[in-house]
Amino acid sequence: MSTAVELQHYISGTWVQGGGGILTSVNPARPAETVAHGLHAGPADVERAMASAAAAKHGWARTPAHERGAVLLRAAVILEENAQLWGLELAREEGKTLAEGRGEVLRAAQIFRYYGNDGDREAGSVYASPRRGEKIFVTRKPLGVVGVVTPFNFPIAIPAWKIAPALTYGNAVVWKPASTVPLLAMRLTQALEQAGLPDGVLNLLIGPGSIGTALVEHPALDGLSFTGSTGVGRTLAAAAAGNGVPIQAEMGGKNAAIVLADADLKLATEQVILGAFRSSGQKCTATSRLIVADAVADEFLAGLAATARSLLVGDPADPSTQMGPVISGAARESIQRGITTALDQGADLLIGGLPYEDTARVAGHFVAPTILELKGTAPADIWRDELFGPVLSVRRAASTQAAFDLANDSDFGLSAALFTQDVTIALKGMDELDVGILHVNSESAGADPHVPFGGAKKSGYGPKEQGQSAKEFYTHTTTVYLQGSHSSSLRGDSA
Ligand code: UN1
Numbered sequence: 001m002s003t004a005v006e007l008q009h010y011i012s013g014t015w016v017q018g019g020g021g022i023l024t025s026v027n028p029a030r031p032a033e034t035v036a037h038g039l040h041a042g043p044a045d046v047e048r049a050m051a052s053a054a055a056a057k058h059g060w061a062r063t064p065a066h067e068r069g070a071v072l073l074r075a076a077v078i079l080e081e082n083a084q085l086w087g088l089e090l091a092r093e094e095g096k097t098l099a100e101g102r103g104e105v106l107r108a109a110q111i112f113r114y115y116g117n118d119g120d121r122e123a124g125s126v127y128a129s130p131r132r133g134e135k136i137f138v139t140r141k142p143l144g145v146v147g148v149v150t151p152f153n154f155p156i157a158i159p160a161w162k163i164a165p166a167l168t169y170g171n172a173v174v175w176k177p178a179s180t181v182p183l184l185a186m187r188l189t190q191a192l193e194q195a196g197l198p199d200g201v202l203n204l205l206i207g208p209g210s211i212g213t214a215l216v217e218h219p220a221l222d223g224l225s226f227t228g229s230t231g232v233g234r235t236l237a238a239a240a241a242g243n244g245v246p247i248q249a250e251m252g253g254k255n256a257a258i259v260l261a262d263a264d265l266k267l268a269t270e271q272v273i274l275g276a277f278r279s280s281g282q283k284c285t286a287t288s289r290l291i292v293a294d295a296v297a298d299e300f301l302a303g304l305a306a307t308a309r310s311l312l313v314g315d316p317a318d319p320s321t322q323m324g325p326v327i328s329g330a331a332r333e334s335i336q337r338g339i340t341t342a343l344d345q346g347a348d349l350l351i352g353g354l355p356y357e358d359t360a361r362v363a364g365h366f367v368a369p370t371i372l373e374l375k376g377t378a379p380a381d382i383w384r385d386e387l388f389g390p391v392l393s394v395r396r397a398a399s400t401q402a403a404f405d406l407a408n409d410s411d412f413g414l415s416a417a418l419f420t421q422d423v424t425i426a427l428k429g430m431d432e433l434d435v436g437i438l439h440v441n442s443e444s445a446g447a448d449p450h451v452p453f454g455g456a457k458k459s460g461y462g463p464k465e466q467g468q469s470a471k472e473f474y475t476h477t478t479t480v481y482l483q484g485s486h487s488s489s490l491r492g493d494s495a
């Protein structure tokens with residue numbers, strides 16, 4: 001098997017050893033196998049990275065947008081050329097399937113292409129002035145040095161969709177990825193290095209959560225973009241407020257799929273399976289709740305359970321694998337505990353639930369695809385709390401309105417999937433469902449780079465990501481009241 005890669009950080013255009021303790025990333029399907037190993041970043045590295053970004057920010061901000069974009073477009077080509085190899089490494093380090101790993105590297109390339117072309121789009125706006133001889137412009141400028149803190153579950157796509165807009169809009173970046181996926185962070189950084197990104201414009205620090213805390217509290221920081229757990233997001237948001245810098249935080253989800261009686265049940269089955277079990281349910285947009293109309297519930301749940309039971313769960317190194325492990329032993333234990341609590345609270349187990357017993361899967365961090373039905377209306381932790389694993393809880397609904405109410409029965413509001421063939425109901429769902437992203441007749445996960453991404457309610461904090469929304473976060477505006485000379489004849493004429 002492939003040997004472990006030496007873990008390194010990227011500061012001021014140079015790859016360096018960290019000044020912190022030992023960090024090892026392992027293959028979650030075979031935890032005895034090391035993927036990357038080395039020393040994590042320490043406080044002195046944070047200082048150096050911030051100083052390097054601060055020194056680089058003016059030069060990068062003054063670089064023409066098309067020139068900045070050209071670097072991203074070259075990085076996109078490098079990502080595409082390496083999609084197979086880095087996709088394999090991604091699957092090995094994160095645990096998603098080979099197809100998903102390769103697809104994610106290509107998705108990062110697609111994101112780089114979108115932002116790489118941003119120089120061709122509008123860069124501000126013009127307003128009429130109430131005064132003669134004047135126009136009002138709203139121009140945009142980069143924030144300066146932005147921190148980027150990313151989760152394990154999309155080791156290259158989420159970093160791409162934060163770093164690409166940060167760079168294209170002229171910011172310098174200090175990036176702290178999840179410490180479970182350092183190799184893919186090094187790969188994305190290498191792509192930008194090879195593409196010719198000037199030294200200091202992107203700095204990579206691999207390490208524990210304390211690095212993120214040091215970033216958000218740093219006096220030279222001008223903004224922070226975060227994706228991860230609700231707890232960490234809220235702590236960082238409070239610290240960002242304390243430091244007086246804007247934050248964009250994408251946090252939890254407890255996303256519902258709603259299958260109504262008129263739905264195409266075959267399509268709904270396929271899509272709910274993808275939403276709940278792809279990436280082992282480790283997406284903030286994963287389907288973790290299912291609401292199914294009474295009239296079709298027995299038929300739908302029987303088909304869904306049979307399909308889930310047939311999923312091939314195993315090592316992502318095997319191309320036939322349809323679902324891999326979860327990220328760590330701690331994640332597996334916490335998901336299993338959530339399942340046990342649900343059963344204690346009266347849920348019916350439709351499939352899964354129990355730990356695997358075969359040698360290969362006992363050794364890895366595997367959780368079986370699990371579907372639990374909640375009968376009656378008693379509250380249940382599993383309906384409320386995000387487990388971030390392959391666990392779907394189900395409730396039945398007597399009417400479309402009851403289904404919408406159940407879907408909205410959550411503090412979170414990231415995404416939802418509505419399955420119906422009735423356009424009137426779909427239109428009603430658009431109004432009623434309190435979510436940032438609504439999929440009608442497709443799974444709850446998935447996001448295109450050119451449209452806003454983010455949640456309603458407590459799923460997100462600050463401006464949304466992706467598309468033109470990213471500009472709202474990564475730039476600030478200057479409103480310019482522009483007049484010519486006061487002695488000009490035009491002005492004289494109007495006096
Ligand atoms: C997707 O739905 O494909 O952390 C992406 C997450 C989200 C990204 C979801 N921010 O899972």
